[in-house]
Amino acid sequence: MDLKERFLKYVSYDTQSSEESTTFPSTEKQKVLLAALRDEMEALGMTEVTMDQYGYVMGTVPASKGCENAPVIGFIAHVDTSPDMSGKEVKPRVIDEYDGGDIALNGQLTMRVADFPELAFFKGHTLIHTDGTTLLGADDKAGVAEIMTAAEYLMAHPEVKHGKIRIGFTPDEEVGRGVDFFDVKAFGADFAYTVDGGMEGELEYENFxxxxxxxxxxxxxxxxxxxxxxxxxxxxxxxxxxxxxxxxxxxxxxxxxxxxxxxxxxxxxxxxxxxxxxxxxxxxxxxxxxxxxxxxxxxxxxxxxxxxxxxxxxxxxxYNMRKMVEPHPQVIDKALKAMEMAGVKPLVRPIRGGTDGARLSFMGLPCPNLFTGGMNFHGKFEYCSLTTMRKAQQVILNLAVLWSE
CATH class of the missing domain: 3.30.70.360 (Alpha-Beta Plaits)
Known part of the structure; x- marks a missing residue:
């Protein structure tokens, strides 16, 4: 399945989490997409595919021949969308070769470059945006789609050398409970990356x-x-x-x-x-x-x-993951190299927020954060660059290869 097709499919699922709920996950509807991801992993031929009682989905891209002893690397993304705005009946719109100008979301609402100057960076890109009535869900279905498309590529191309790759999808990140029951031991990765950032090139290992x-x-x-x-x-x-x-x-x-x-x-x-x-x-x-x-x-x-x-x-x-990631500089060095190989200029900067990776780092799994190409998260002005999403997918593939060397 093409990255664009996969992303548009995932955003069609309403997976909004709830801050008021006392259950885990906070909304049952998140499990619908999680179960679909489990089934998709199995259909791709991935191994060790599981979905536990909490909704966590894990799966393995087996190591290629001769790379069985390479470090086990994980890629993680969350399926829930923010409680701040509805993610039901999302109607994404696609702009091919964005001209750099203002974007009319609907008859009453326009996303103006004067308000969102980062839009200028994406001139010439393929953009996907909302119709102004819901959020888009790029946070973090862009990351989910990038990971799954990279996994599909690796499963279809056994000639690409890589070690064992573990993939994990979580609920409830947006309400701060995303890894409350995440079994780090069962996941079995030596190091991992959350794919949950925004601007092209972002690499984050410091958070609030x-x-x-x-x-x-x-x-x-x-x-x-x-x-x-x-x-x-x-x-x-x-x-x-x-x-x-x-x-x-x-x-x-x-x-x-x-x-x-x-x-x-x-x-x-x-x-x-x-x-x-x-x-x-x-x-x-x-x-x-x-x-x-x-x-x-x-x-x-x-x-x-x-x-x-x-x-x-x-x-x-x-807490700030920096002190847990810095003792493992290779995690950052390989991410920088993977971006350079993909023609991406790295932007190393602190997260003005937090990700599942912050808590996972304190649970013994060093886990910096990679960009997805999504922007303006949590609201009706959310959009993402499909052009940047393809680069994020390539960074994931590059990391798979680099960790096998």
């Missing part, structure tokens, strides 16, 4: 340290005509908390290695309010300082309104 913060506010509702010195408006307290956090450390004002506090949800009435934050920083010390500051802001509100009014639940989510 991450925490979540949930603030519950119990207000006191009194008739507004008689509320003086009695009412505690939970919405006001929530806004006060937001005002205590440094505005300069919000996502829209940060870049590079700068961390942030990000309010991702606010629901409330006068009586009750709930505020959700994510806290991010690449630097471990600054990360700890941000958490301390969050506690201090809540403590200040407790002193003002009472201990029972404001409660904070703060949890670490994942």
């Amino acid at each position: 340290n991450a925490a979540s913060a949930k603030v519950e506010i119990q207000g006191r509702n009194v008739h507004p005509g008689y509320a003086k010195n009695k009412m505690i408006n939970a919405i006001d307290v929530a806004c006060e908390l937001q005002g205590l956090l440094p505005a300069s450390q919000r996502p829209q004002f940060t870049e590079g290695y700068e961390g942030f506090y990000h309010c991702v949800g606010l629901n409330g009435t006068v009586e009750n309010a709930s505020v959700s934050y994510i806290i991010r920083d690449h630097d471990a010390e600054k990360f700890e300082q941000k958490k301390v500051f969050m506690w201090a802001a809540v403590d200040l509100l407790k002193k003002k309104y009472g201990d029972q009014v404001v409660t904070l639940t703060l949890k670490d989510q994942y």
Whole structure:
């Protein structure tokens, strides 16, 4: 199956994950695509194909003759799409030889180069974009399609020298639980790569340290005509908390290695309010300082309104993989070489986010992240370059060969 055909097939599956769900995976519909991937692996003749109770799909491209003792390399991608926007009934549109101009998504919505200047890089590429009513699903079905198309090529070309290749597909990455039950030992790779990046050439082995913060506010509702010195408006307290956090450390004002506090949800009435934050920083010390500051802001509100009014639940989510990957420089060196062989200019930079690879690295599987060609993830302006996707597929094939040498 051609890469384009495969990608368009995968995005037709609604695989949105859910932050509210307590099951794993968080939505059963993810298993529909995962089961289809299992069946596709078996149809390609791959070995050791499994799908466990959690939905994890694993399979093997056996080593070519004479390469049985090469390191076992893995390639991993996630099937779920972001809860931020619907991934149901995606209607992708294809532009051949993109002219570098604005793109009309529908009659009311245009993706403008002035708003998304990265579009200029893709002039002349084949682009796939949304119709402006859903996300596209390139995050991370582009990675899934690239891995599967590379695997199909290797299965059909036994003359290509490579060691044992393990492939894994996960659910629930978008809600931070993607590898909660991932069996690293059963996967059996010495090193792996998540194929979950964006811009052409991205190679990432640094990511945010991450925490979540949930603030519950119990207000006191009194008739507004008689509320003086009695009412505690939970919405006001929530806004006060937001005002205590440094505005300069919000996502829209940060870049590079700068961390942030990000309010991702606010629901409330006068009586009750709930505020959700994510806290991010690449630097471990600054990360700890941000958490301390969050506690201090809540403590200040407790002193003002009472201990029972404001409660904070703060949890670490994942950590910067750099310290787990750096002791294995060959993982990065071979990725750089694979990109150069594919005619791709490497862009080594920190992930302003996280991937399954971050947690896998701390579980004993060093796992940097490779580009997919997808852009503007999680929203209606999402698009990907099929031209870059083909290069990502070639990088995967190049890595398979390089690790056998």
